[in-house]
Amino acid sequence: MSSEITIQRATAKDAVEIAEMVGELLAEITNAIGIQAFNFNFAETASRLTDFINQEKYFVFVARNENGRPAGFISLYESYALYAEGAFGTIPELYVRPEYRSDELGLRLVSQAKGFGSSRGWTRLEVTTPPLPQFDRTLAFYEREGFSITGGRKLKVLL
Template sequence: MTVNITIQRATINDAPEVAVMVGELLNEIMSTIGIHAFKFSLDETMARLKDFIYREKYFVFVAQSENQSLVGFIALYESYALYAEGAFGTIPELFVRPGYRSQNVGQRLMEQAKKFGNSRGWKRLEVTTTPLPQFDKTIAFYEREGFAITGGRKLKVAL
């Protein structure tokens, strides 16, 4: 079943609902892996998102249903690397609410991200997802969208 969805670039006015979806995404990940891996404050996330959108540090596209509710989003930011031959996009978050999954919403968001990247002259898009078996569907989605596993692991250190 395919639903009538429109994809548009998010504005600061979309920040409250996108921030709620970020919380839903993080809670889903933590529930799946059984580890409290993220700190989440709705107010702080909303303020940060508004700032990122305003300063064009983050590019967010939202999926809106015919009843005007937001059902998913994809976030992008511009990165630079010599190995990537210049500018490229990174996808830090992609989320579709459970009731709208398997209805091409994620695919439509990804199509918009690719178009946007092309318009900015990006050479590629990159995304990091965990190689745990619980995320096999996520990896399969990205592979269907043309992504290839390149190895390595995401590492971090707090500053």
């Protein structure tokens, strides 16, 4: 099935379809961990994504099946840090719809992200997995793709 999938850089016109998949991703995480960890408003997410894409603050690659239906996406943003020796990319979301998960689509999306980051001169890509142990398979996927654990946990404070 993956040979019938195309991956292209998203534009603002893709925001509604991507926002729908963001909702699916967040619902999946929430269901697995049993905690409402995210606030999700579909219209606000689509609007925010449109702005991010138009301002080139966020880079999204969307995978579509032969009928043009979205099968998954990966999003990236550029960061800067001294420890990273300059500019680097962060993957805040990677989602593949369940019916495409045994098709190596996640691998293809990560490969697309690596190529994009390399073309921008990024020194690395970073990603935070959803909570473990519920998402051990996600961690294993990233490790198979060459990511290594750097320690620590992702923390937040609301402003």
